[in-house]
Amino acid sequence: MPQATPATRTERLRHWAAGRHGLAPDALALCLAAGDASFRRYYRLHLPDGTTRMLMDAPPEQEDSHPFVAIARHWRSAGLPVPRLHGEDLEAGFLELDDLGDTPLQARLRGDTHPDTLAWHERALVLLHELQNRATPEALPPYDAALLGRELDLFPDWCLGRWLGLSTPPGWSALREMLIASALAQPVVTVHRDFDAMNLMLHDDDLYLIDFQDAVAGPISYDLISLLRGRYCRFAPERFAAWVEAFRRRAVADGRLPATTTAEAFHRQAQAMAAQRALKVLGIFCRLTLRDGRDGYLERLPHFLDHLDDSLASLPDQDAFRAWLTHEFRPALARRLEATP
The missing domain is CATH 3.30.200.20 (Phosphorylase Kinase; domain 1)
Known part of the structure; x- marks a missing residue:
């Protein structure tokens, strides 16, 4: 039919x-x-x-x-x-x-260091704590190794192979498995899966959640990363680390994280989660462009490449992959973007 x-x-x-x-x-x-x-x-x-x-x-x-x-x-x-x-x-x-109106959170953002931007992110973090504390994850699909792997594979399949014509770099398999293992080691909570400023609507001065149909039961840091390493801001490492630590303290107090979870361990898990999401987004944005004919996604690739580099810089044993990003991937991306109308 x-x-x-x-x-x-x-x-x-x-x-x-x-x-x-x-x-x-x-x-x-x-x-x-x-x-x-x-x-x-x-x-x-x-x-x-x-x-x-x-x-x-x-x-x-x-x-x-x-x-x-x-x-x-x-x-x-x-x-x-x-x-x-x-x-x-x-x-x-x-x-x-x-009808929640036409004002998503990104309409209130004023740059990475502006007080309004920081204040709105604080309010969004409060909402994230409420989501994880109030919504039970039992009925949601699991954010398991298979799903995490399929998302990561979007990067070599769509971004490297189909758009840039690059081969998968050495060390990809090891990085892929490390990122999956780190995600699975975290406590399981309700995950919105795109807790970004575009999916937080401002209505009567309150934030509302939308676009939540892909929610899953998964790693506690995922939505935190969706917000702090989203498509509109790139926060300084110190600001990012402070928010991650404040989140950890609140989650420990609420019982969402074990009291034995150290600041160093959770920060490393958050950075690994951020690397996973950045790689996934690089692949998805290429797929949206190539397969679905959507406009406006390619121009955001350098932003998420910066997110990826920020994340890998805080993870051990990633110097070789970062060097490949710097010397091969980033120049190839710049050339392809320049040649693309």
């Missing part, structure tokens, strides 16, 4: 929403609000009483909305700030949610 075009799906979504609210489809005020790196699209619905809602169109052939619905209900019942679910048709891939 041929897949519906976006225009056809929009009309189906319009009729679904109109039926839910007893309105004529032609009278429904519906406008595209956003898209994301997946096949999901979001529309703002304006109701006659002035209320607005957000409609999610997630084609079921490409996107399974069951995890989103289950997680949204679980997290909301746990007292976490997530959009309320007002209606659903999972067979069609339609959801009606609270």
Whole structure:
């Protein structure tokens, strides 16, 4: 059966929403609000009483909305700030949610050292503690060795091979296994999996969690790294280390980390997690560009390469891989970006 075009799906979504609210489809005020790196699209619905809602169109052939619905209900019942679910048709891939506005956290960031940027990250860290303390991970898929490995393999497959035409460097297998082992050695908590500023919405001066359908049960440091080594800021090593240590102290006090977890050991685990995520992102951004035809991702590759180098600098026995990044990968990346429209 041929897949519906976006225009056809929009009309189906319009009729679904109109039926839910007893309105004529032609009278429904519906406008595209956003898209994301997946096949999901979001529309703002304006109701006659002035209320607005957000409609999610997630084609079921490409996107399974069951995890989103289950997680949204679980997290909301746990007292976490997530959009309320007002209606659903999972067979069609339609959801009606609270409208949280148009202000993601990155709109409030003012540079790596600006007081506003630091204050907003402090608030996001408070929310992260609440997420890990309130949301139980038992029903979530495991962030296991297989998944960690598949994510890491995106780097040689898509970034090195398909985009840059480079061979996998010596020492890759050892680095890959070390990063997987470090992640698996950490306590397991609820992991949002993209706890970045773009997925934290500011609504009525509060932060809300969105885009959480890929949540897993995994390493305690992963979401911390998503925030502190995300796509918008590159914090100084001292600032990064201070936040990691403050997180460790709070997690030990809450019982999420064993009291025997030293500052040095947790900092090393966080840096290894950061290296894993940077390698994964380098691969994903190339895949989004090459396979999915998405724009705007390649220009962020140097930023995540800097994150990767920052992480590897704090890990033992990574001098050879860092030298390869400096002398082979970084120049090849610069040449390819310069030649790419």
